Amino acid sequence: MTQPETTPVINILIIDDHRLFNDGLRAMLADAPDITILGQIYHSRDALSQVRQLRPRVLIIDFNMPEMDGLELTRLLLTQHPQLCILILSMYGESRYIDDFRKAGALGYMLKTSTKDELLTAIREVARGNTYFDPKLADQKQFSNHADDTFLKKYKLSPREVEIIRLIKAGLSTPQIADKVHLSPYTIETHRKNIYAKLGISTVAELVRFAVEVGI
């Protein structure tokens, strides 16, 4: 991390057992003039020796790796090479995974659904010692802080409806919710009906997915 920022070329190692993905990344990054792929690793067990030998600046590591998962590998590599800039590519957007990797010392974490440009940005940021935690995921967290006002407007949900959604999402049954808010179960059922109609859905699963997605 104390590397001079005048280094013009970013030396990268890609670690992913999915060879097609690994090779695809290489091909995709081939035309970036400030990026050099020093090598590709298909097995986590080769990581240490290759890092020692090739001395990359940035490591792109897949979240899921057989034998040793991405988190464990990240920890191990950073223990021995604390100057490494690690960027994680993942299918999972959940904050607990992001936090795990952040704590382990990874500088970046992004989804595989991201674009090439986003990947290039991420690589450049972490190469500079900055962090790059996918903005799309950060937005999701911030978004949840202003949940109620937004949904009152966008989905025409009332405060009471938002409250009921929260309780359903938490796994409470209609009678349990009725108990909690001191209303009749019939009232709760009516709210559910109204919520479903407003959102155009018809099952708890859909409702919970919605609630999680929009941060209620």
Add this chain to the structure above:
Amino acid sequence: MTQPETTPVINILIIDDHRLFNDGLRAMLADAPDITILGQIYHSRDALSQVRQLRPRVLIIDFNMPEMDGLELTRLLLTQHPQLCILILSMYGESRYIDDFRKAGALGYMLKTSTKDELLTAIREVARGNTYFDPKLADQKQFSNHADDTFLKKYKLSPREVEIIRLIKAGLSTPQIADKVHLSPYTIETHRKNIYAKLGISTVAELVRFAVEVGI
């Protein structure tokens, strides 16, 4: 499949929601002179219209797709376009998945751990109307899964259980799921029971939250 084998250029569509993978494949295949990437699809819902519009020879489809999985998409596409040559890219080497796709009419199935050369071979074979089922899999019936290993191990979920979770998360009822996977509703209920026991939960809401959280 009755196409003349004199067609010099293979027109391909890539369908994968992991944009980095999708774009990587494109970049990797860019220097193959007999291959043209007609387009890339990131959402399964766009597949039908794009196939109709672009009329590709070969479709490269990811096994796992949100909203509509690779198998379902394969079936749908081949119902409407029986001449399509479909090659599946997958993380799963188990024969039952391979058999499912074979029965659905896919001409090829290979692992993401394969090499670029193997991919090129597969593309050329299926483009000719031949089949290409990964030779590595024929030899090794017991291929270790990489993908859901995290969850299979951590939560002791079986592949079938993960599949059922996905379908529940999507909002399907037990009879609907039973229909979809061609099993008895009783079987689905049993799977639900086993899943709940393993995860220590008792409602759809909790299950969906879990599924979203861990990326199933």
Add this chain to the structure above:
DNA sequence: CAACAAATACCAGTATCCCGGTATTTTATA
């Protein structure tokens, strides 16, 4: 081969969910 896990299947019973409808009261707004 034996043991175990996974997969498949079934039953019964109770509670809940969803959905069609109804209604009145309260609150907010134009």
Add this chain to the structure above:
DNA sequence: TATAAAATACCGGGATACTGGTATTTGTTG
């Protein structure tokens, strides 16, 4: 003040979910 939205409440009916249990078959592993 009138109107609309929100809140509250109820009914009936059918379908589904959950939970207690049972069982057999298939596939995998030691």
